[in-house]
Amino acid sequence: MSLNPWQLDRYSQPVVDHYIDVEQQIIEYIIDSMTAKANQDDIDGDDYAVQNYATGLVKYAKEMKSQVHADIKQAGQDNIDPLDSWLKEHNGQVVKKSGDLVKQHLANTDSYLKLASRNMSKNAVDGIRNIITSATNEYRLGKVTKKQAIGKALHQWSDNGIPALIDRAGKQWSPETYVRTVVQTQANRLANEETLQRIKDNGQYVDISAHAGARPLCAPYQGKRYSMLDNDPKYPSFYSTSYGKAAGILGINCHHHLMPVANDGAVYNPPNIDDDLNAKVYKQTQQQRKYEREIRQLKNHVRISDNLHDSIGKAHYQMRLRDKQTQLHELQKASGLRRRPELEKNILR
Secondary structure: OOHHHHHHHHHHHHHHHHHHHHHHHHHHHHHHHHHHHOOOOOOOHHHHHHHHHHHHHHHHHHHHHHHHHHHHHHHHHHHHHHHHHHHHHHHHOOOOOOOOOOHHHHHHHHHHHHHHHHHHHHHHHHHHHHHHHHHHHHOOOOOOOOHHHHHHHHHHOOOOOOEEEEEOOOEEEEHHHHHHEEEHHHHHHHHHHHHHHHHHOOEEEEEEOOOOOOOOOOHEEEEEEEEEOOOOOOEEEHHHHHOOOOOOOOOEEEEEEEEEEOOOOOOOOOOOOOHHHHHHHHHHHHHHHHHHHHHHHHHHHHHHHHHHHHHHHHHHHHHHHHHHHHHHHHHHHHHHOOOHHHOOOOOOO
C-alpha cells in the first residue's frame, strides 16, 4: 500500500524542519557578512568564511541521520503491521521475508541527503559570488552607490535561498522541498516493496485501487487484478504495469495502493481513519507552510534593509510582513493548527 500524504508528512517533517533551520542560518550569515562590507563601502565577500560556515552547519544537519532512519523504519512498520494481522486472520499464518529492503532504502536516503549537504555548501559560495557579480555590474552603471547595489543584489538573491539541488532542467530545489521528497519517497517505496514481498510470500494476486483523475501512466492499470507470476493464465503480471516508472503505479506522488488477495479470496482494504478530515488538515498544513516560508523570506528582506540603514525599504517589507503574519494567524485560528514560531523567525539574532 502507498502511505497517504499526511502519513508521509508526519515521518518527514522533523528532518525537513532541521534543514530549513540550517538554510536560514546560512542565508542570514551571508546577509550579515555582505551588508557589513557594504557599510564599509566595499563590494566584497569572503568565500572561504562562507564555505566554512555552511559546511559546519551542514555537518550539524547530519546529526539527524538516526532520526531519519527511525522515521523511515516506522513508516514501513506502520504500513505492514495491519496487513500482517489481516493475512494471519485469512491465511492462518504470515510468511515474512523482508530481506535487505530496509537497509537498501536507508542507504539510498543517506546518499541523497549527502548530496544535499555537498550542494548546499557549494551553492552558498556560488550565491555570494553571484551577489558580488550582480552588485558590481549594477554599480558600474553609475546610477547607484555601492551600498545600494549590494542591497539590490541581496534582495534579488535572498528569496531563492540555498538550493539543495539544481536539476538538469535548471530547476532549483530548496532544502525543504528536496529533503521532504527524499524522505517521503524512500518511506513510500519501502512500504510498497514490503507489501509486494508479503504478497509474493503469502499469496499470488493483488488488486490495484482506482480513483478519478489518475495519471496517464496509472489509469490503464487501476481497478484491476494482477498476478505476481509472469505466466499466470488468469491475470496479467503485476510487473507488466507501469510499476517502477516515476510517473507510474506507486511512483512519485502516486495515490494508488495495493490490495492483496488472501488464499480464501478476501481482498485487503487498507485501514483509513477519517480520510476526508486528514485530507483537509493536510491541505491546511500545506498552506501554513507556504505562509511560514513567505514570512521567513520577508524577514530576510527586513534584515537586509535594516542592516543597510534603508528605512524606506524596511518600512515597505515590515508592512508586507505584518499582512502575511495576519494571513497566517487567521488560517491557524480557523483551522486549529498550532503556530510554529520557530519556522517563522530569523535565527542569528
